[in-house]
Amino acid sequence: MDDHSLNRAARLLHHRKAGLSQGDPAVPPITATATFHLPHVQAGGHFYGRNGLPTWEAVEAQLALLEEADCVxxxxxxxxIAAALFASLKQGARLVVPADGYYVTRVLSQGFLxxxxxxxxxxxxxxxxxxxFTGVDxxxxxTPSNPGLDAVDITATVSRARAAGARVIADNTTMTPYLQRPLDLGCDMVVAADTKAPSGHSDVLFGHVASRDPALVARVRDWRRMSGAIPGPFEAFLVHRGLETLELRLSRMCASAAVLADRLAAHPAVKNLRYPGLKGDRSYGVTCAQAANGGFLIVFELADAEIAEAxxxxxxxxxxxxxxxxTHSSAERRARWGDAVAEGFIRxxxxxxxxxxxxxxxxDALPAQG
Incomplete structure (x- = not known):
């Protein structure tokens, strides 16, 4: 990671310090309430749990520091993802989504939008x-796509979209703001599942939208308030804790992934391995140009479903x-979810x-031969 990323990692650990008074807890409290003391409506402060909670706001401050943008x-x-799409589209609009990206985004788009x-x-x-992108909104x-790990030049995509009058939303879940920065590359919004590496312990669902456009942020906040798609205070507390070790965990995860990718690629049972940080991978050049490294995901194929499951x-x-x-390494055979991949494809x-x-x-668990 570059010096700027390391600086953000250091500041993230102390982001609450300036607002603390004598005797305040160093860790943000879990504010479990639906209502607040409200004798005067226009006097400021929190007033209802669907509009805001101090524990969310502590996480949003962390994410804003990482993204260098407002976060919801x-x-x-x-x-x-739903908030970003519903806040950006209306009847008659045209949307382009990745055919090889996270399948639930496609299901949402085709089934509801x-x-x-x-x-x-x-x-x-x-x-x-x-x-x-002519006529696209x-x-x-x-990028990289999930699960295939194909990468695309974000700057070039934004340039073509801008020329056509379209906004660009980037799903940055696989890389996090430490490894790749779509807003710096011109995207209008970033979405991410903080369920993954940011929280890091597989014990909480969470997500965020980031943007440097105040009007878009306001619309996304309105969507959250009106739809009621709000995070819980305990979940926010867990994500806040997880984010404090994200940079440290990513350093180990990505370094290990680079080693494993090289060794797996040389194994006779492994076919069609993809890792964006591996020289020779078709995503390597683009990844080197716009990301800190190849990330922590590797995909490859074994001969068939039975061998992969074994x-x-x-x-x-x-x-x-x-x-x-x-924190634990995990793997699965993605064809079981209906992704358009080989039966022996493993993420x-x-x-x-x-x-x-x-x-x-x-x-020791791999078969000796393909």
Missing amino acids: SFPSGMAA APFGVTVTELPTRNFATAD VVYLE FLARCPLLEQTTSFGG LSVGIEPVDELWAAIR
Whole structure:
């Protein structure tokens, strides 16, 4: 990570200090209330739990420091994605989404936005940088894509979208603001599932929307208030705690992923490995230009579903769970969810285990040959 990212990591750990008085708790309290003392409506302060809570605001201050933008928190990544899309679209609008990105975004777009009169077009991630966006209102990109890890040049995509009069929303879940900064590259909004690496412990659902456009932020806040898609105070407390160790965890996770990707690529049973930080990967050049490193996700294929499932069952240091970004390494066969991937396709999320121990467990669980 560059010096600026490290500076933000240091400031994040002390972001509450300036507002503390003698005897105040150093850790933000869990404010569990729906109502507040309100003798005078126009006197300021909090007034209702759907409009704001101190515990959310502590997390939003952390996220704002990381994104260098206003942030609005949500009870899940999908709640953040829905807010960004519903705040940006209206009947008759045209939306472009990645055909190979997170499948629930496509389900939301086709199942709910399209019936409201939004035209939804699906496009492979690597085609975004050269696509014709004439007549499009919102370009929604995800890079690297989940689960395929194809990357697209964000700056080039934004340039083409701007020329067509479109806004750009970027899902930055796989990289976090430490590794990739879509707002700096021109995007109008960023969405992310803080369920993943930011919280880091696989014990909370959370998400956020970030933007430097005050009008967009206000509209997203209105959507949260009116839809009631609000995070809980205990969940916010957990995310606040997790964010304090994000930079440290990412350093281990990404360094280990680079080592494992190189070793997995050389294994005779492993086919079609993708890791954006691996030289020779088709996402490598774009990733080097716009991200700090290749991240902590690796995907590869084993011969078939049976062999893939046997590998996952044999490896003692891989949790068989969906999602990613936790302290523990995890992996799953993505075809079981209906992604358009080979039956033996595995998405591996590298955790914070010592890398040589993790590699030994993976190596011993892999079949000897393809």
